[in-house]
Amino acid sequence: MITALLLxxxxxxxxxxxxxxxxxxxxxxxxxxxxxxxxxLFATAGFTPEVTAPQYALDIPWIASxxxxxxxxxxxxxxxxVLLTTFLIPLIIxxxxxxxxxxxxxxxxxxxxxxxxxxxVFVSLDAFLFYFFWEVxxxxxxxxxxxxxxxNRIKVxxxxxxxxxxxxxxMLAAFVYLYFQTPGTHTSNVNAFYQLALDSSSQGWIFWFLxxxxxxxxxxxxxxxxxxDTYTESPAPATMLLSGIMLKMGIYGVLRWLLPVVPLGxxxxxEVVLILSIIGIVYASVIAIRQQDLKRLxxxxxxxxxxxxxxxxxxxxxxGLQGGVIQMLSHGINVVGLFFIIDIIYSRTxxxxxxxxxxxxxxxxxxxxxxxxxxxxxxxxxxTNGFVGEFLLLSGVFQFNNYFGAIAGLTIILxxxxxxxxxxxxxxxxxxxxTEGFTDLTFTEMAVLIPLVIMVFWIGLFPNTFLxxxxxxxxxxxxxxxx
Amino acid sequence: xxxxxxxxxxxIINLFVxxxxxxxxxxxxxxxxxxxxxxxxxxxxxxxxxxxxxMLTIDNYAVAFTGIMVLxxxxxxxxxxxxxxxxxxxxxxxxxxxxxxxxxxxxMVSYENLIMLFVGIEILSISMYVLAxxxxxxxxxxxxxxxxxxxxxxxxxxxxxxxxxxxxATGSFNITEIGAAQVSADGVTNTxxxxxxxxxxxxxxxxxxxxxxxxxxxDVYQGTPTLFTSYMSTIVKTAGVAAFYxxxxxxFAASYTTWFPxxxxxTVLTLVVGNIGAVVQKNVKRMLAYSSISHxxxxxxxxxxxxxxxxxxIFFYSLAYSTATIAAFGVLKLVADQRKDETFEAFNGLGxxxxxxxxxxxxxxxxxxxxxxxxxxxxxxxxxxxxxxDANLMWLVVxxxxxxxxxxxxxxxxxxxxxxxxxxxxxxxxxxxxxxFTLIFITILTILLGIVPALVSDIL
Numbered sequence: 001m002i003t004a005l006l007l008x009x010x011x012x013x014x015x016x017x018x019x020x021x022x023x024x025x026x027x028x029x030x031x032x033x034x035x036x037x038x039x040x041l042f043a044t045a046g047f048t049p050e051v052t053a054p055q056y057a058l059d060i061p062w063i064a065s066x067x068x069x070x071x072x073x074x075x076x077x078x079x080x081x082v083l084l085t086t087f088l089i090p091l092i093i094x095x096x097x098x099x100x101x102x103x104x105x106x107x108x109x110x111x112x113x114x115x116x117x118x119x120x121v122f123v124s125l126d127a128f129l130f131y132f133f134w135e136v137x138x139x140x141x142x143x144x145x146x147x148x149x150x151x152n153r154i155k156v157x158x159x160x161x162x163x164x165x166x167x168x169x170x171m172l173a174a175f176v177y178l179y180f181q182t183p184g185t186h187t188s189n190v191n192a193f194y195q196l197a198l199d200s201s202s203q204g205w206i207f208w209f210l211x212x213x214x215x216x217x218x219x220x221x222x223x224x225x226x227x228x229d230t231y232t233e234s235p236a237p238a239t240m241l242l243s244g245i246m247l248k249m250g251i252y253g254v255l256r257w258l259l260p261v262v263p264l265g266x267x268x269x270x271e272v273v274l275i276l277s278i279i280g281i282v283y284a285s286v287i288a289i290r291q292q293d294l295k296r297l298x299x300x301x302x303x304x305x306x307x308x309x310x311x312x313x314x315x316x317x318x319x320g321l322q323g324g325v326i327q328m329l330s331h332g333i334n335v336v337g338l339f340f341i342i343d344i345i346y347s348r349t350x351x352x353x354x355x356x357x358x359x360x361x362x363x364x365x366x367x368x369x370x371x372x373x374x375x376x377x378x379x380x381x382x383x384t385n386g387f388v389g390e391f392l393l394l395s396g397v398f399q400f401n402n403y404f405g406a407i408a409g410l411t412i413i414l415x416x417x418x419x420x421x422x423x424x425x426x427x428x429x430x431x432x433x434x435t436e437g438f439t440d441l442t443f444t445e446m447a448v449l450i451p452l453v454i455m456v457f458w459i460g461l462f463p464n465t466f467l468x469x470x471x472x473x474x475x476x477x478x479x480x481x482x483x
Numbered sequence: 484x485x486x487x488x489x490x491x492x493x494x495i496i497n498l499f500v501x502x503x504x505x506x507x508x509x510x511x512x513x514x515x516x517x518x519x520x521x522x523x524x525x526x527x528x529x530x531x532x533x534x535x536x537x538m539l540t541i542d543n544y545a546v547a548f549t550g551i552m553v554l555x556x557x558x559x560x561x562x563x564x565x566x567x568x569x570x571x572x573x574x575x576x577x578x579x580x581x582x583x584x585x586x587x588x589x590x591m592v593s594y595e596n597l598i599m600l601f602v603g604i605e606i607l608s609i610s611m612y613v614l615a616x617x618x619x620x621x622x623x624x625x626x627x628x629x630x631x632x633x634x635x636x637x638x639x640x641x642x643x644x645x646x647x648x649x650x651x652a653t654g655s656f657n658i659t660e661i662g663a664a665q666v667s668a669d670g671v672t673n674t675x676x677x678x679x680x681x682x683x684x685x686x687x688x689x690x691x692x693x694x695x696x697x698x699x700x701x702d703v704y705q706g707t708p709t710l711f712t713s714y715m716s717t718i719v720k721t722a723g724v725a726a727f728y729x730x731x732x733x734x735f736a737a738s739y740t741t742w743f744p745x746x747x748x749x750t751v752l753t754l755v756v757g758n759i760g761a762v763v764q765k766n767v768k769r770m771l772a773y774s775s776i777s778h779x780x781x782x783x784x785x786x787x788x789x790x791x792x793x794x795x796x797i798f799f800y801s802l803a804y805s806t807a808t809i810a811a812f813g814v815l816k817l818v819a820d821q822r823k824d825e826t827f828e829a830f831n832g833l834g835x836x837x838x839x840x841x842x843x844x845x846x847x848x849x850x851x852x853x854x855x856x857x858x859x860x861x862x863x864x865x866x867x868x869x870x871x872x873d874a875n876l877m878w879l880v881v882x883x884x885x886x887x888x889x890x891x892x893x894x895x896x897x898x899x900x901x902x903x904x905x906x907x908x909x910x911x912x913x914x915x916x917x918x919x920f921t922l923i924f925i926t927i928l929t930i931l932l933g934i935v936p937a938l939v940s941d942i943l
Contacts, residue, residue: 065941066868128864135855146903154903158895165854166888172864173880176871 002043003056003072003123006082007116009036010089014112020105026097029108033090036115040086049076049469052476054125062129067187071126076473077325080466081122081252084332087451088244089115095340095448096237098347101148114140114241121249127175127188130257134168134213137249141241145234153233160230164216167223171213171253174206178261193261194480200264207265210258211273217250218306220273221280231299236343239295243302244336248328251309255324259316260480266314273314274400278408280307285414289421294342294352297422298335301378301415305331308411311404312393316481318474320396325470327389330377330459334386337374337452341367344445345426349434354422359431364440368427370449375423377456379415385459388467484534484541486524486549487589493520494582501575510563513578517557520585524549537657538596545593547798547943548725552588555717555805556581561921562813563710565820577617581714584610588722592729597646597656600726604642604690607719608635614711615703627706634689634699642686648679649734658734677741684745687730691723691779693749694756701760704772709819712768713812716775717805724782728797731786739789746787751882753780758886761893767815768825770893771808774851777890778804784883785866788876792869795943799865802939803858803932807850810925813918814844821912827896832906840912841901843922848894850929853887858932863887865940 013032017025047055054073062070074082093111101107117137124130138161146157175188182192198206216223231239259266284303291297309327312320344367345360346352361368373384380386390412398405431438441449459466493516500512524546531542560581587606594600612635616628650656652675653664689696704712735742757777764770782804785796817840818833819825834841850859867883870876914922932938 061937062935063937063940065937132855132860135860139849139854139856143902146899154899158892158899161895162888162891165891166885169884169888170881173867173871173877173884176864176867176880177874177877179868180871180874 001056001058002039002046003074004058006036006039006043006086007072007119007123009039010112010115010119014109014116017112018105018109023104025105025108026093029112030090030093030097032112033086033093033115037086037090040082043074044079044083044469047074047079047469050472052472054078057125059125062126067185067189068128069126069187069189070129071189072120072123072129073125074123075476076470077252077255077477078122080325080329080470081248082119084248084329085115085118085122085245087455088240088332088336091448091451092237092240092244092336094444095240095343096235097444098442099235101235107144107148110140110144111237111241114144118245118249122252125190127179127190127193127257129188130253131168131172131175134171134249134253135165137246138164138168141238141246144241145230145238148235149238150233150235152229156226156229156233160226163226167213167216170209171257174209177206190256193257196261198262198264200268203262203265204268205265207258207262207269210262211254211269214250214253214258215310217253218247218310219250219303220307220310221276221283221303224280224284224303227303228296228299231302232293232295236339236346240336240339243299243339244332247302247306248332251306251313251324251328254310254313255321255477259313260477263481263483266316266481270314270316274311274397274404277307277311277314278404280304281311281408281411282414285411285418288418289414291418292353292355294345294354294422294426295339297354297418298338298342301418302331302335304411304415305335305378308390308393308397308408311408312396315396315400316478317396317399318478319392319399321474321478322467322470323389323392323394323396325474326459326463326466327386327393329466330385330389330456333452333455333459334374334378337370337449337456338378340445340448340452341371341374344441348438351434354425356432356434357426358429358435359427360435360438361427362431363438366441366446370441370453371423371427373453373456375419377460379419380412383457383460385456385463387460388463484532484539485527486520486553487539487586489516489520489523490582490586490589494579494586497575497582498579501579506574509574509578510560513560513582514557516582517553517560521550521553521557524553533595537659538599539590539593540595541593543943544725544729544794545589548592548721548801549589551721551798551802551805552585552592552718555721555809556585556714558806558921558925559710559713559717559809559813561918562713562816564915564918565816573617577614580610580614584614584714585718588718591722591726594726594729595658597649597658597661597734600730601639601643601646603722603726605639607722608639608690611635611711611715611719614714615707617711618708621706623706624708625706627703630699630706631703638686638689638696641682641689645679645682645684645686648675648682650679652676652679658730661734662736677738680735680738680742681745683730684742684749687723687727688749691720691727691782692776693779693783694752694776695749697753697756697776697779700776701769701772704775705766705768709768709812709816712772713809713816716771716812717808720775720779720782721801721805724779724786724797724801728786728793731789732794736789743787743789746783747879750780750783750787751879753777753783754883754886758889762889764893765827766825767827767830767897768819770896771811771815774890774893775808777886778851781863781866781883784879785869788866788869788872790869790872792865792872795940796862796865796869798943799858799932799936799940800862803850803862803929806925806929807847807857807859810843810847810922810929811851813922814840814847817912817914817918821910827900828904830897830900831904832901833912834902835906836911837914839919839922840914843926844901845898846926846929848897850933852891852894854891856930856933858929858936860933861936861940865936
């Protein structure tokens with residue numbers, strides 16, 4: 001029941017928020033998101049990681065005659081994703097407080113509505129339910145980005161929308177095919193999909209049908225072309241939602257619906273995926289070094305980080321998978337923090353060009369410290385969250401192939417280059433006309449950044465809090481894949 | 484049978500009420516009549532009856548599709564409010580013609596004999612020819628009526644030609660007997676039979692505007708007054724596809740391998756023409772005309788799947804498609820009447836001036852595009868599911884999926900215009916409360932079916 005509560009609470013809250021007039025909407029939305037986080041914490045408290053079967057499960061018929069169930073529940077991986085979502089959304093809502101968006105009730109209702117979609121993706125145990133929520137999460141973010149975004153928003157977000165739907169329709173076709181391969185009266189339950197033993201040639205093409213949808217969402221090179229533009233044109237909260245949570249849908253999809261469903265397909269194509277991911281790492285990092293626009297820089301850095309996660313996951317060893325799971329959390333926290341800081345800088349200086357900024361440290365000790373911590377987390381300095389994930393991921397890739405590992409390892413060096421170059425350009429040096437009179441963080445901004453920074457250190461210092469939740473689930477997943 | 488009788492009687496009553504010269508009473512009266520027919524129709528559920536020596540059979544299939552068509556008419560006529568306000572003196576005739584054409588539509592889903600199918604198509608079509616030209620002073624409306632009439636009567640002739648050949652080969656007009664005849668005799672390989680079958684398929688393909696027999700559609704849809712366009716693209720299409728499936732399932736099931744290649748070619752062509760044609764349109768009404776062609780393609784997909792899922796997937800698709808299309812044409816009519824413009828630009832800024840209209844339009848566009856949370860998603864899902872029961876047809880689903888992504892492009896052009904483009908014309912579109920209520924009802928129905936499709940998806 002608690003999963004159902006997690007799922008429907010934001011949607012209910014969204015309906016309430018929609019009816020509110022004026023600026024009261026954001027406060028109600030924030031409180032609703034906090035309540036959601038509290039529910040998630042409550043669920044965590046009662047969660048037993050050692051049990052690999054889905055917990056808090058609920059399975060009621062949805063389209064009974066077709067064997068399609070409204071089947072939800074959480075294992076360790078789902079729970080961590082739910083925690084990430086419920087942790088970030090209140091902060092994202094809070095981070096939007098300083099903007100006066102038109103029609104705030106619609107804006108915040110869409111965010112909450114999207115949360116239902118996101119949670120739904122992470123807890124679905126039925127293929128069609130998963131697909132359903134996959135698209136439900138897309139609709140609100142499209143409208144948020146396209147209505148409240150920047151100048152080129154219409155074209156850019158439309159490309160994003162059609163591109164992702166295009167990919168996911170292939171996923172739907174593959175699901176329908178798999179559904180008809182299940183024995184008896186057919187079912188789309190995840191366990192039935194896991195028990196399918198299809199021949200390797202069908203697994204080969206199903207792999208690509210599914211992978212296309214997930215690769216576009218993550219995005220993996222060469223399916224990333226929508227991403228930098230969309231991140232740049234979206235309003236800050238939408239960028240945070242997209243990069244912090246939504247791309248995790250793609251990675252989670254790979255873990256839950258690709259690797260265990262078509263293991264033979266994966267073993268045929270895993271090298272290709274690793275090569276694509278590693279190309280993505282290097283390519284995106286190199287482009288990031290050349291970026292002048294802060295948002296674009298972080299967007300490309302995000303492609304590089306996701307490339308490493310995807311490479312690690314497709315190595316199919318425990319380090320790689322565990323690293324992928326923990327890095328999803330770390331990346332979500334770091335990237336949301338960095339985009340928020342960019343939003344702070346942008347709303348005070350009205351520019352995101354590195355060359356027009358500079359000298360911000362002189363007046364802003366607090367902002368500088370927070371920025372530095374998040375940045376170091378992002379470049380995987382030991383004791384920060386990024387280190388744990390990237391270390392595990394890279395050791396996973398090295399186990400798979402030494403050369404791949406060596407090239408993927410460039411991400412740490414290149415990451416340090418573009419991140420520190422950015423920090424130097426923005427924060428140090430002489431003040432420019434734009435950064436004159438730059439004020440330090442306000443109370444609300446602190447309230448967003450402090451929890452994020454705490455998490456940077458928490459995951460960096462005590463990764464076992466989280467690794468132990470996902471470990472049994474990951475081992476179980478590997479046993480299904482390697483069967 | 485009750486619905487046919489009631490509709491005929493009500494149609495005549497409506498005609499006489501026209502003498503009163505009191506246009507205000509017509510709409511409530513028509514709504515009342517349709518509501519009565521809708522209710523009476525449901526009484527025939529699970530009560531299969533045959534009439535006139537097996538000329539008509541009212542079974543669950545007939546009741547279900549009659550239900551969709553009566554409901555669609557019921558949801559569609561509230562948008563006729565404007566005709567009442569403009570004091571059109573022929574108003575009573577329009578309502579009567581709609582009711583009479585529904586009689587034809589009901590016959591098309593409950594026939595048991597090819598003659599009744601033919602009579603049904605004719606009753607439906609002749610009413611539509613008149614209604615297409617009902618905007619007497621408009622050149623386009625006249626053009627539409629003439630085109631529709633000439634092409635329509637030609638293809639009715641083709642259809643009749645096919646039926647006669649089938650009669651020649653099998654010696655019967657009764658669809659069950661035709662179905663039985665070819666199993667025993669050499670019906671399947673008989674040249675006249677095969678020719679008759681193909682010609683019949685062509686005749687019906689015209690009626691549901693399947694490519695390559697779709698050429699009349701954009702012009703006729705554009706010229707016809709919007710209210711009747713919406714009738715054409717919902718009720719006429721539903722009746723046509725339902726009749727088509729019934730014909731194939733009862734009369735030609737045994738010759739599946741004969742007609743399958745033809746029909747699959749028609750289906751693919753229809754999908755391609757409809758979706759690609761819609762992309763380049765600047766006029767929303769023409770876009771919806773092409774969209775209706777593409778939806779004929781999706782409906783044909785579940786027909787060629789030809790298994791036990793086909794009838795319920797056609798049913799669900801027709802329902803989802805009809806409700807969404809009525810809302811789309813309804814909003815288009817309201818906007819176009821006010822802003823004297825049917826292009827995408829007419830919708831600019833509608834999200835600000837009329838949030839309700841914009842929301843209803845968005846939901847209907849999403850439903851037509853097949854995006855989850857709307858009935859249209861499950862409609863497409865059931866179609867794909869019925870096709871994929873035969874895994875060899877994966878290629879067809881892939882084509883349909885690619886074209887569905889194209890569909891999202893042109894449907895969302897309307898959504899983008901409404902919410903993201905600034906309005907140069909800030910004027911609010913006038914909507915009366917009853918029309919608003921209808922739109923709210925359609926929107927809720929679309930979303931409800933998008934969340935719990937099981938409400939109606941299993942009834943057949």
